[in-house]
Amino acid sequence: MGDFFVRTEQMTVGYDGKPLIKNIEIQLKKGEILTLIGPNGAGKSTILKSMTRQLKLVGGTVYLNNEMMNHMSGKEVARRLAVVMTERIRPELMSCEDIVATGRYPYTGTLGILGEEDWEKVHRAMEMVHALEFKDRDFTAISDGQRQRILLARAICQEPEIIVLDEPTSFLDIRHKLELLAILKKMVLENGTAVLMSLHELDLAQKISDKVICVHGDKIEKYGIPEEIFTSEYIHHLYGITTGSYNASFGCLEMESPKGTPKIFVIGGNGTGIPVYRKLQRAGIPFVTGVIHKNDMDHEVAKVLATEVIAEEPFEEISEKNLETARKWLDSCEQVICCVDVFGKMNAGNRELSEIARKEGKLITITEYMKQKNS
Structure with a gap:
């Protein structure tokens, strides 16, 4: 137990003494990132608020470095634990710099006066999150994304041993999402900080987490490493996905495939087909694709967006059987889009398909097809 x-x-959490999730067992070491995922309303925020004493526990105990948190003073907790929540705070007449400076209060005397070293830590934290340029602006007059960065800066200059964040990337653009997570990772690797957070972005949770907790229904349904959690089957179950799909290999969502009889045959491979598949899907155009090797990155997207995928085993030359199937589909389709420029030994059969389509006058580029369709 001493390692955690x-x-x-x-631990049991809930509201007004009524249990929402019971018997929660969480263990987090220093230098680890533990992420909570699950559907909206599952109770992720409730767990985090209960662990940080913002909500009263319905039952059980939270330990911080083997000390019971309910026996620790607010100042003791604040020197070890920092919190960044999604609720909007509306302080009166406080600049961004003032907000960040409150992170140093656990280390000041009764009057809360900051020394020169404290201010250096305030400015260093603001610089880390690229917020120094608006340090003098009123906190209530900045954007949601800028507020999130200010609140992270406040937590950083608090110099915590653990930082708890509730959906910290919610209001951030792509650049600042990546920067925030990079900052957290740096704190983990260089300072041994422990990070406990909730995330909605599954791709980010999969990439940054050491451990993942899945909150589902009235319980912690699964707890493990990302490789165990992020499978297509389990994520479909966890979120009840019925439209579209989750691709575990890419860590991304795909829309559902277009309905109807395919009129387009796509010759893809080596990732060249993916943008074409998605363009056809956006336009609601059903298609067939092949011949693609099962270890090709095109295959991962094709199998959820295409009406039919003609797939070959990895590292095998395209078989006559697959070529025959592809020729039949090619004959039934009105036009063929070839995304491949170079044909090697393994995909030589696709050159043959391309030549057949050219001779039959079916070969067309995706740009030409979309212009033709829209004219």
Whole structure:
């Protein structure tokens, strides 16, 4: 037990004494990132608020470095734990710099006066999140994304041993999402900080987390490493996905495939087909694709967007059987889009398909097809 900086025993959380999720067992070491995922309303925020004493526990215990948190003073907790929540705070007449400076209050005296070293830490934290340029602006007059960065800066200059964040990337653009997670990773690797957070972006959770907790229904349904959690089957179950699909290999969502009889045959491979598949899907045009090797990145997207995928085993030359199937589909389709420029030994059969389509006057580029369709 001594190895875990944060742990819970039989923790039960809820509101007004009514249990929402029971017997939660969480264990987090220093230098680890533990992420909560799950559907909206599952109770992720409730768990985080209960662990940080913003909500009263319905039952059980939270330990911080083997000390019961409910026996620790607010100042003791604040020197070890920082919190970044999604609720909008509306302080009166406080600049961004003032907000970040409150992160140093656990280290000041009764009057809360910051010394020169404290201000250096405030400015260094603001610089880390690229917020120094608006340090003098009113906190209530900046954007949601800028506020999120200010609140992260406040947590950083608090110099916590653990930082708890509730959906920290929600209001951030792509650049600042990546920067925020890079900052957290740096704190973990260089300072041994423990990070406990909730995320909606599954691709980010999959890439940054050491451990993942899945909150589903009234329980912690699964707890493990990303490789165990992020499978297509389990994520479909966890979120109840019925439209479209989740691609575990790419860590991304795909829309559902177009309905109807395919009129387009796509010759893809080596990732060249993916943008064409998605363009056809956006336009609601059903298509067939092949011949693609099963270890080709095109195959991962094709199998959820195409009406039919003619697939070959990895590292095998395209078989006569697959070529025959492809020729039949090619004959039934009105036009053929070839995305491949170079044909090697393994995909030589696709050159043959391309030549057949050219001779029959069916070969066309995706740009030409879309212009033709829209004219």
